[in-house]
Amino acid sequence: MDWNAVTLAVFDVDGTLYNQRxxxxxxxxxxxxxxxxxxxxxxxxxxxxxxxxxxxxxxxxxxxxxxxxxxxxxxxxxxxxxxxxxxxxxxxxxxxxxxIAACRYDGLPELFQRLRARGKRIAILSDYPAQAKLQATGLAADIIVCAGDVGVLKPHPRGLQLAMALAGAAPASTVMIGDRPERDGAAARRSGAHALIKSRRPLPGWQTFATYRDPLFTVQL
Structure with missing residues (x-):
């Protein structure tokens, strides 16, 4: 990831902001x-x-x-x-x-703060209604887009495209952070955006991370 080129970070909710299992x-x-x-x-x-x-x-x-x-x-x-x-x-x-608060992943408040300090905008893209869930995590976003807003679920790219349009961000300067390559990752690729997939193990063809305290976020950002 070249964080200098990123202007918009888009997060999935279920399984990405908190431990869904x-x-x-x-x-x-x-x-x-x-x-x-x-x-x-x-x-x-x-x-x-x-x-x-x-x-x-x-x-x-x-x-x-x-x-x-x-x-x-x-x-x-x-x-x-x-x-x-x-x-x-x-x-x-x-x-x-x-x-949800008890299941939220460690390091997210610090990551959101770091993104904002670097001038990045934060968006939420969820297949379910997300406002109440986001509030329950104690986090806040600049933009929230849900599948119900666009009438179609991921991996269709329409939701991510709307988030980028609302943020005024180009695909090349957008990163989609999620936990499902077949949903979040595919939506990113079809939109021309970058994808980061949360996974405990490497996934061929995808850039992955295990926790929000990985050097990818704590050192490179």
Whole structure:
């Protein structure tokens, strides 16, 4: 990375700003308790179907995916769309907020401060609503773009292109920081931007980092 050439740093949220595996374990425990108390597997089955369909819609780059996702999940689970929307919002957006601070990756506040001190703008690009999650991490961004704003999920580059347009940044001066090469990395490459992928192991063809205390951020930036 040549940080001197970067004017915009774009961060994914889930799995990039916080440890998604740790969060999902906490949520799995909550979901288990809920299932035991309600004596029903309706909610875990709905959430599993919702996630699988969302991944498929991302792979297929379906336009206006939110309505399609809602209707297809409702059809598979034989529930009203309003019920699907309410449960997805509760379990995927609202309930996780209480755990996010404890799952945030070390070094991020210092990195955000360092980026701003160097005159870089910070953007968030998420496939889920991100404002509340970002607030829960204690971090702040100049620009927030979510898949719902552009009607299509990553790896489609439209969301990243919108973030760059809002920042007035060229692709060559933009870096997309995420945890999924097939989503975040692909969106960056299709936009002409740089990509940094958070991974504990090297990924052929990608520039990776293990933590936000790597020399890539602490020395080179």
């Amino acid at each position: 740790r969060l999902r374990l906490k949520m799995a425990y909550e979901l288990l308790l809920h299932a035991l108390r309600s004596r029903s597997l309706r909610t875990p089955r709905l959430l599993a179907a919702y996630r699988r369909l969302r991944e498929q819609l991302a792979d297929d780059e379906v336009q206006d995916f939110e309505q399609v996702l809602l209707m297809q999940t409702a059809g598979r689970c034989r529930l009203p769309p309003a019920t699907v929307a309410a449960l997805a919002t509760e379990w995927l957006e609202q309930r996780p907020l209480r755990h």
